[in-house]
Amino acid sequence: MNTIFGIPTPALYGQILIGLINGSFYAMLSLGLAVIFGLLRVINFAHGAQYMLGAFAAYLLLNWLGVNYWVALVLAPLVVGVIAVVIERTMLSRLYGVDPLYGLLLTFGLALILEGAFRYWFGAAGQPYAAPSQLTGAVNLGFMFMPIYRGWVVIASLVICIGTWLLIEKTRLGAYLRAATENATLVQAFGVNVPLLLTLTYGLGAALAALAGVLAAPIYQVSPLMGSNLIIIVFAVVVVGGMGSILGAIVTGYVLGVLEGLTKVFYPEASSIVIFVIMAIVLLVRPAGLFGREE
Amino acid sequence: MSSAPLLEVRGLNAWYGESHVLHGVDLDIREGETVTLLGRNGAGKTTTLRAIMGILRRREGVIRLRGKDLLSLPLHKVAQAGIGYVPEERGIFASLNVSENLTLPPTVSEGGMSVEEIYTLFPNLHERRSSQGTKLSGGEQQMLAIARVLRTGAKVILLDEPTEGLAPVIIQRIGDVLVALKKRGMTILLVEQNFRFAKKVADRFYLMEDGRMVNSFPGHELDARMDELHEVLGV
Numbered sequence: 001m002n003t004i005f006g007i008p009t010p011a012l013y014g015q016i017l018i019g020l021i022n023g024s025f026y027a028m029l030s031l032g033l034a035v036i037f038g039l040l041r042v043i044n045f046a047h048g049a050q051y052m053l054g055a056f057a058a059y060l061l062l063n064w065l066g067v068n069y070w071v072a073l074v075l076a077p078l079v080v081g082v083i084a085v086v087i088e089r090t091m092l093s094r095l096y097g098v099d100p101l102y103g104l105l106l107t108f109g110l111a112l113i114l115e116g117a118f119r120y121w122f123g124a125a126g127q128p129y130a131a132p133s134q135l136t137g138a139v140n141l142g143f144m145f146m147p148i149y150r151g152w153v154v155i156a157s158l159v160i161c162i163g164t165w166l167l168i169e170k171t172r173l174g175a176y177l178r179a180a181t182e183n184a185t186l187v188q189a190f191g192v193n194v195p196l197l198l199t200l201t202y203g204l205g206a207a208l209a210a211l212a213g214v215l216a217a218p219i220y221q222v223s224p225l226m227g228s229n230l231i232i233i234v235f236a237v238v239v240v241g242g243m244g245s246i247l248g249a250i251v252t253g254y255v256l257g258v259l260e261g262l263t264k265v266f267y268p269e270a271s272s273i274v275i276f277v278i279m280a281i282v283l284l285v286r287p288a289g290l291f292g293r294e295e
Numbered sequence: 296m297s298s299a300p301l302l303e304v305r306g307l308n309a310w311y312g313e314s315h316v317l318h319g320v321d322l323d324i325r326e327g328e329t330v331t332l333l334g335r336n337g338a339g340k341t342t343t344l345r346a347i348m349g350i351l352r353r354r355e356g357v358i359r360l361r362g363k364d365l366l367s368l369p370l371h372k373v374a375q376a377g378i379g380y381v382p383e384e385r386g387i388f389a390s391l392n393v394s395e396n397l398t399l400p401p402t403v404s405e406g407g408m409s410v411e412e413i414y415t416l417f418p419n420l421h422e423r424r425s426s427q428g429t430k431l432s433g434g435e436q437q438m439l440a441i442a443r444v445l446r447t448g449a450k451v452i453l454l455d456e457p458t459e460g461l462a463p464v465i466i467q468r469i470g471d472v473l474v475a476l477k478k479r480g481m482t483i484l485l486v487e488q489n490f491r492f493a494k495k496v497a498d499r500f501y502l503m504e505d506g507r508m509v510n511s512f513p514g515h516e517l518d519a520r521m522d523e524l525h526e527v528l529g530v
Contacts, residue, residue: 172398178390179399186386189348190400191374191447 007265013144023257024157028212030237030249031164032205038181038244039201042103047234048227050206053080054213059222060128063293064168067286069132069214077207083199084206084293088199096198100234111228118224126221140284148208153215160211161250168246177201183292236279242292252290299362301326301482302347302378302451307344308354316342318506319356322484324451326527328472329483330495332502335528341383345455348485349373360451373446375403379444383455387428387436394424396439400447407448416472417442419514420486435467441472451482458489470495490517490524502527 002009029051036044057076061067067075087110095102122269130151138145168174180187180194188194213227220226237256240247256275284289300323303503309317317339326331332340345351347358349370358365360376368376379400397410414421419437423431431439437457439485444452457465459472466489473496476483487493493500493519502510504527512520 174401175391175395179388180388183386184387185350185370186380186382187399188370189350189374189380190443191371191403193371195369253411 004162008102010144012169012262012265015265016258017144017146017150017261018264019258019261020154020254021257022260023254025212025216025253026234026237026257027161027250027253028157028215029209029230029234030241031161032208032255033234033238034209034241034244034246034249035164035168035177036202036205037238038102038246039177040092040198041100042095042107042202044101044202044205045089045104045108045231046087046110046114047107047205047209048229048231049114050080050084050209050227051216051230052118052224052227053114054210055129055217055222055226056122056213056224057210058214058217059127062129069218073214075209080210080213081203081207085199085203088202092202093195093198098234102166111231115224115228124223124224126223126226128234129217129222131218146148153219156215157212160208161253163248164208165250167260233275236275237289239287240275240279240282242289244291245289248289248291258294300322300324300402301328301361301416301494302346302484303357303362305357305449307343307358309342309351310353311342311351312353313492317346317354319510320503320506322501322508324482324484325448326482327430327477327480329477329485329488329496329498330501331500332501332503333487333493333528338503339506340503341455342506344455344486345381348378348453350380366497367372374400374447376489377403377448377450378404379447379449379452379477381416381444381452381454381457383438383459385436385440387431387439388431388480389427391428392425393420393428393439396428397424397443397446398444402447404448404450408445410446413442413445416445416475420461424463434461437461437465440474441469445476452476453484455486456488458487458492463503466492493517 004012029047033044033047036042054076057079058069058072061075073138091106094102095106105150135149135152139151168177176187176197177194180192180197184194216226237252240256241252245282255276259278260271262276264275302324304320304322305517308315309321320339322342322343329341332343342351346354347365348369351366351423354366356366360378363376365376367374374380376423388399391399397413419435420442421440425436428439429436441454442458461469470492473483477496483496485493485497494514497514499511499513500517501508509527
């Protein structure tokens with residue numbers, strides 16, 4: 001009793017939950033990457049570092065200024081967003097119109113510098129960050145015990161992803177963004193300040209990564225390399241979903257997270273490569289990604 | 296008639312990369328006028344529109360709207376100064392529906408048409424307002440591209456080959472729309488290969504060849520100049 005395909009159900013549910021948690025971070029991060037790539041045509045390798053910066057901002061706000069988790073959820077993305085705006089204005093914007101490889105190299109370099117600096121200051125080991133007292137403990141769902149903080153992360157990430165999707169699909173700003181993704185010159189010829197739109201988009205994408213970083217701090221610990229461990233998987237998620245597809249990034253993020261969790265139950269040896277195997281298959285069968293538009 | 300032109304172009308030179316494509320183009324459009332650029336393919340008509348709009352950035356010379364310099368403005372400020380652009384390829388966005396396409400360009404001044412007025416002028420667009428923009432027929436896409444700049448309150452519309460590839464009945468319909476716009480006092484710079492269409496709406500013609508203005512004449516002289524035009528245009 002209480003087994004499915006010979007697997008004890010608590011272990012199965014536990015891995016599905018872990019998959020959903022990981023998937024939440026895949027979705028939030030690949031969403032920002034997809035938005036930035038769609039409009040700026042920049043493959044933002046600094047995305048993992050911006051996620052790490054968000055977690056560290058929360059950690060430093062707490063330890064230096066006594067700022068609590070809830071305030072950090074707002075403040076950390078704001079700080080990282082402003083840093084990203086400065087990066088876009090002073091560096092990235094000079095690279096528009098040249099080969100996208102330059103943007104990739106610049107953001108990759110920035111990621112190395114940021115991660116190196118934080119490793120120098122704080123060491124490679126993770127710093128603990130306690131979940132807020134309101135979200136500690138666990139709740140009995142009947143079929144399993146779920147830590148409240150993990151449930152909160154899944155719900156918060158869903159709200160963030162759906163909110164971002166609505167912003168892009170249903171608002172005027174989102175219409176500018178979608179149109180500029182197709183033909184930025186024409187949108188600017190209609191009188192929209194496209195350079196400003198690019199700056200804001202990069203800032204928003206980085207702020208999303210930082211928000212994910214704050215949410216991740218109590219789960220994964222705050223460490224300089226937390227982003228680079230994640231970013232390669234997130235790139236695979238973006239490729240599977242389809243470069244530039246918002247909905248693709250969100251759906252693929254959650255689905256691949258859960259698939260990865262299930263692999264840990266049924267065939268643990270493959271769990272660290274399953275996402276890349278799926279990516280390879282998708283690239284062979286549907287090179288534009290599951291939700292991408294063939295060009 | 297006011298003495299100063301609404302849109303004034305003097306000695307306009309432009310380059311695509313290293314290639315010098317406009318050679319000292321002069322052009323005047325007075326308020327409420329419809330002016331048509333004629334010329335062979337490659338004569339520089341579309342390039343002239345793109346240079347005025349600022350999409351083509353490498354330019355020298357003078358471009359003024361109501362005496363205000365446009366040449367030094369960044370691209371988005373040109374539209375804000377009051378110029379509406381209807382590109383040759385129409386530029387309907389696939390990721391936007393018809394209504395989003397219509398309301399995309401920001402309002403630049405008072406006096407543009409309301410969405411209701413536009414839907415009265417283009418009933419098909421109203422019927423298909425929730426369709427994806429690029430699912431429309433060619434004629435409907437052209438009407439959407441024109442309708443899009445009527446909302447913004449632009450003073451001058453640059454209209455690039457609106458009849459290209461369309462059926463005669465649709466061309467007729469677009470002609471009616473331009474006549475209606477003229478009646479409202481709209482100023483239009485039109486690039487057109489279709490004489491019969493252009494004759495119906497144009498007050499004046501400019502003739503372009505190899506990136507230069509070679510002639511200009513009032514609309515009523517078109518018939519008398521047909522032989523000369525056929526020679527230059529090779530039609």
